[in-house]
Amino acid sequence: MKSLTLYIIVLFSTIVTLFSCGEDDSGEYSELPNTSKVVMDLNAVPYPKLSDYNFFEGEMKSLIPVEGVIPYDLNSTLFTDYALKKRFVWMPENVRASYVSDTDILNFPDGAVLIKNFYYNNVQPDNSTRIIETRLMIKKDGKWTFANYVWNDEQTEASFSMNGSFTNITWQQGDETKTTNYRIPSRVECFTCHKSQQDSLPIGPKPQNLNKLFNYSDGTKNQLTKWVELGYLENNLPTGITTSTDWTDKTQPLELRVRSYLDINCAHCHREGSHCDYRPIRLAFNETVTPSNLGICIEPQEFINNSLTHIISRGSTQRSEMYYRLNSVLENERMPLLGRTIQHTEALELMDEWISSMEEPCP
C-alpha cells in the first residue's frame, strides 16, 4: 500500500513537472539550442553499447562530452576502492529538473541521464589510465533505470552488462602501490544502495552536494547557477542552501567534514526509512546535526569485541565501532557493506582526528 502511494505521488509529481515545464517554456529560461548530438530514444534504451548514446566526441576514452553533456561534481564523493570518477548530466530539450529540498535529489525530468565513469590513473605496470565502467541512471516513465557499461581492454568501447563481475587492478596511489579485486556491481547491488522502497533513486545530485564551484571550459561557476543558466534546472532555488563540504578540505570544520563523508558514504542505508534504519545511527547530512544520530556515546547493537563500547566513543578510536568497521576489510564487519574492499586510509585519519578531538569521555 505504501509503495503504491509512493508510486502515485511520483507519477503525480512527474505529471506536474512536465506540465509546469511546458507552461514555462517560453518564459524566463534560456532554451538549449537544438544542437545536442546525444542519441536518447527512451523506448530503445538501454542501448547495447555506450557509444550508441554519443555522449562523447573524439576518442571515447578521452571522455570529452558533446554539447549538452555537462560535467559535474559533488562536494564529497563515495569511496569505491580509490576509483576516480567523472560525472556528467544530460537532459532532453525543453525539460529541466526542479529543486525539492536541500537534502532530496533534484526532481529530474524523463529522459534525464546521469553518467558516472569509474577509472584509475597510474595503473601498473605502465602508469596508464584505465576506465573500468560507466554507470548510467536514466529516468524513464518517471522511474530511474540502471544501465552499466563495462569497458573493454582496448578502451575503445563499453558494453551493457548488469550481471556484475570482478576485475583485478593494481595502481600507484601516491607513494603506495595498491591492488584490489574491483567489483563491478550487478543490478541487484545497484538497487541495494540506490533504493527507496521499491524504487531506484540517484544518491549524489542533491542541492547540498551540488552547491559548489566547478571549473567549466568557459570559466568557474557555481554548479547550480550553471544548471539554471543551461536550462537544466528550474530557477526555484532558495536563497540559502545548507551545504555539505569537501571532506578532504582541511580548512573546513572537522565535524562538517566528517558529516559530509558519512552522508555520501553511509546515509543511503543509514537514514530514516532506509535499508538499515533498525540500527540506531542516522547519517544523512541533515540528520547528523544530532550527536546521537552519529552514534556518539551510543552502545552498538552488534557485538564484535569487548573493547568496542560505543558506536563513537568520545576520545577513543579504539573503542569506537564505527571506526572499527570503516577500518575492517572482512566482509561481515566492514562498512560500507558494498563498494569498499580495501581501507580508505585518508578517511580513517579524518575519523581518528575527529574522535580523538572529543574530550569528555562517554559516561
Next chain:
Amino acid sequence: MKRIATLLLAFTGCCSLYAQQSCDEALSVTEGQYNVSFNDGSEVPPNCIDTAIATMGVWYSYTATENHNISISTNVEDVTNTDTRIMLYSGDCENLTCIDGDDDSGGNFTSFITFSAMAGETFIFAFENNWNSDDFSFVLTEMPYNPPMFTPQDVTLSGAYKNCVADLNGDYLDDIVSPVEGFVNVLYQMEDGTFTSAQLTAPSTVFMPGWSMAAGDYDGNGYNDLLYGNGSGAAIMLADNEGTSFSEKIESNPEFFLFSQRTNFVDINNDGNLDAFVCHDVQPNVYFLNNGEDGYEFIQGGLGDYPDGGNYGSIWVDYDNDNDPDLFIAKCRGGGSMAAMNELHRNDGDGVFTIVASIDTNESNMADMIQTWSSAWADYDNDGDMDALVGASSFANGGHKFMVNNGDGTFTDGTEGSGYDDFTGINNEHVAHDFNNDGFVDVFGGGNAIMMNNGDMTFTPMTIDFGHGPIGDLNNDGFLDVFTGTKIYYNNGNDNNWMKITLEGVDSNRNGIGARVEIHASTGTWTQQIRDVRSGDGFRYMSSLNVHFGLGLTETVDQLVIKWPSGVVDIVNNPQINQTTHVTEGETVLSISDVENNLFKLYPNPAKDYIQVEGQNIEITRALIYTVNGRIVSDSQITNNTISVQELAQGTYAVILQDNTGKYHTSKIIKE
C-alpha cells in the same frame, strides 16, 4: 598524584620503588583493597584479551588457602574509576599461561574478573596500561567455592573464518575448521581431547565464507563437505574420498550476484542427496539441488521469494512432526519494508512447500516484522513438538518472541512471563542447546547471555563473558563447549547425565540431516525429548552435526528412536547413557526379532490378510513394515489394533508398532 605517592614511598624507605614492576616481584595479596600505580620500565603483561600492546604493568599473585571463587574488580567505591585492563595467569613467571583477561566488564570501563581457586593454587594477575596509566584501586574478594560453567583455554588456529565445528576425518569427534584461501586449516580432535593440527589443500575461490558456513556430506563419500556463504556468491568445497583434502569445488555463477547470509545443507526434495541452501540478503533465496550424480541445478525461487530479500537466518525444522524439514526464515529490513516479514514454509514432501507465514498469510501465526537474524528452535517443554524463540537483532520493530507450538500447525505467543518479555539483550545469533544437561534446552542468544530453561517455559539469563561461536563437544565429555576463534570455552559439566548420537544414513543422506531423534524415559523430570539433525543454525556459525541430549538425573532411557528422512525408523531399547551411540540407518531393523513380549501378541501370525494386535491396555496407532533387509515397505495409520498385510508379498517382515503414548514396539510377522 603519582609523583606524590612515589615521593612518600621514598621517604618511608619502603622496600623498593619498583615493587610489583615485574612478574618476579609480584606482590602476594589476600582478600582486600589495593592501590595501583604504573611505573616506567615495568614488565608488560602478556595480553590475554586481544592484540593491543601496552607499555607498563603492575603485578600481583594470589594463593588460595582454601577453595574459593575469587573476584577482582577495579570498580571500587569512593575511588575514581579509570579505564583498566587485567590479565590472569596460571603457571610461574617463566611459563605464564593466560587463564582469562578483562577490559570493561566492571562497568564504566573498569575491569571485573572471576575465577575458581583451589586450596594451595597460585595465580598471577597483572594490570596493564593499554588505555591509560592513571592510578586506581582494586578489590579482591573471596567467595564460597562454586565452579563456573565454562573455563577458557587458548587455541592457536590461523584464518579469518573460524566459524565451524564439525567432523572432517570421519571419526565423529568434533573438529575445528578454519578455511583460508587455498586451504582449510583444521584442528582434529583426538580421543584424549587434545587436538592435532593439519592444513588441507582446497580449491581457490573468491567466495570465502565471510557471512556463514555449513558442513555436511554433500556427495555422500563419508567425509563432510563445506558450504561457504559469501557476499558475492557461494561455494561448496568437496572433500576427497580419504578426507585428506578438498579436491573439488562447486561455485555459484559469478555472473549471478548472490549476497549470502545463513547457509544450510539439507535434502530439500528428499531424494537422499543433500542440497545446499543459501539465504539471499537482497533477492529471493537460492539452492543447489543435488542430483546425486555429480550434477546439480541452481535454483532461485520457491523458498522465500520476497523480491528484495531480507533473508538472514534460515533454519530447517520439522515443526509439524510429519518427518520432513520445514523452513523458517528469520528476516530483517529497515524502512518499514515488508521484506522484514518472517516466513514459514511447510514441507509437504517431495520438494513441495506451502507458505504458512509470510506477507500474504499468517495461518501458522509465525509471520512477524521483528528485525531478526536468527531463531532458535527446540522442544522447550518436552511435549513432543518444536517451539521457537524468534530472537530480535534490534528492538526497532518489536522484541524477542517466544512462540509455543500448539501441535496443530499453529503457534501461540508465549513471550509474556517467559523471561524474554523483560530480557533486553539482543543478538544476531540465537541457538538452542542444552548447556547444563538438565534435559531442558537453553538458548544462547542476546547480550552474551545463555537463557537457561527452567523447565516450566520460563528462562533465566546466565551472563557469560564471551561472545558467540560454533558449538560442539570439543573434549568429548558430553557437555557442550563453545569455540570463539581464539579460545575454547570448555563446559565444566556437572552431575547430570547425557547421551550423544552419531548417525550414518544409507537411503537417507549420509549425515542423517533432517532426521528426528527421540528419547523416551518413564521417570524423572521429562519423559521424552526430541532433536532435529540440522546443518546450520543461528546466523553465521556451523555447530556440531552430532545429536546431544542432556538427561538431568535420569539414569534409564527406555528408547532411542531415529526417524530417518527415508521413512526408516531405528529403535534402540535401553541405550547406554553417558556415552555416544552410533546408529547406521536401518541397522536396528535388521535385529528385530519375534521374541515374546508380555504386552501384546500378534495373531494370526503367519497371516493372509490381517493381523490383530492382542493385548491389554495397548492401542496401536501406526505400523511400519520392513523387509528383513531393513527396507521400508509400508507406513500406515491403523485403527482397532488391526494391521493389513493384504498388499504384502509372501515372506517374513519386521514391524515397528507405535502406540497411542508414542512408544514403539518391534516384532516380526510372516505373510503367507
